Amino acid sequence: DAGVTQSPTHLIKTRGQHVTLRCSPISGHKSVSWYQQVLGQGPQFIFQYYEKEERGRGNFPDRFSARQFPNYSSELNVNALLLGDSALYLCASSLDLAPTFGAGSRLTVL
C-alpha cells in the first residue's frame, strides 16, 4: 500500500514567483494537513482539510492557500514567494489521530 506521496520532491523558484505543491494521501484517508519545516526547526502547521473543507489554518499569511479534491488529494499554493518561504513542506494524511507524513517537497527561493 502506497504511503503519502508528494510532488515535486525538490524545486527552485525566485522571489515573487508562485508555487504549487501536491499531495496524495494514503488510500482511505480523508484528512490532509500541510506543515512547513524551516531548517533546524520543528514543523509548523499551515492547513488541515477534511472532506474538502478547511478545518484549521495556522498562522501563515494569505499568500498561502490550499484545497482538497474529491479524491482527497490536495494542493498547497504559495504566491509572491519570499526568501523566507524556503523550507521543507510536509503533507500528512490521517484516518484517526495518527498522522502519516510524506517525504516532503523541498522548496528553495532565490
Place this chain on the structure above:
Amino acid sequence: GEDVEQSLFLSVREGDSSVINCTYTDSSSTYLYWYKQEPGAGLQLLTYIFSNMDMKQDQRLTVLLNKKDKHLSLRIADTQTGDSAIYFCAEIPNDYKLSFGAGTTVTVRA
C-alpha cells in the same frame, strides 16, 4: 516560542539506552506523539500515547507520560547507529493540528 520543549542534542554510545525528554503545555492534549526524521527525509511516526496512560512499550521503545508535570519521555533500549536521527515530540491540542517541539538530534557513537 515553542509550546513543546525538548533538549536539542543527545549523544549516546552504541548499545546504551537513550532517553529523550519533552515538556508540553496543553493539558487538554488527548494524544502525544514521537516522530523520527532522518536526514533529507519526512517524519516517521514511532509511537504515540493516549493521555490517560502513563506508560507504553513497543519493542525497544518505552514512552513515559507524567500528565501532572506535562512531561513526556522516549527511551530507546540498545541504541543502534540506525537510531541516529532527529526526534520530535508533538501534542495535538485540538483535533486537527499537531504542535511540534524543535527536535532532539540523537548521535550514536561507536
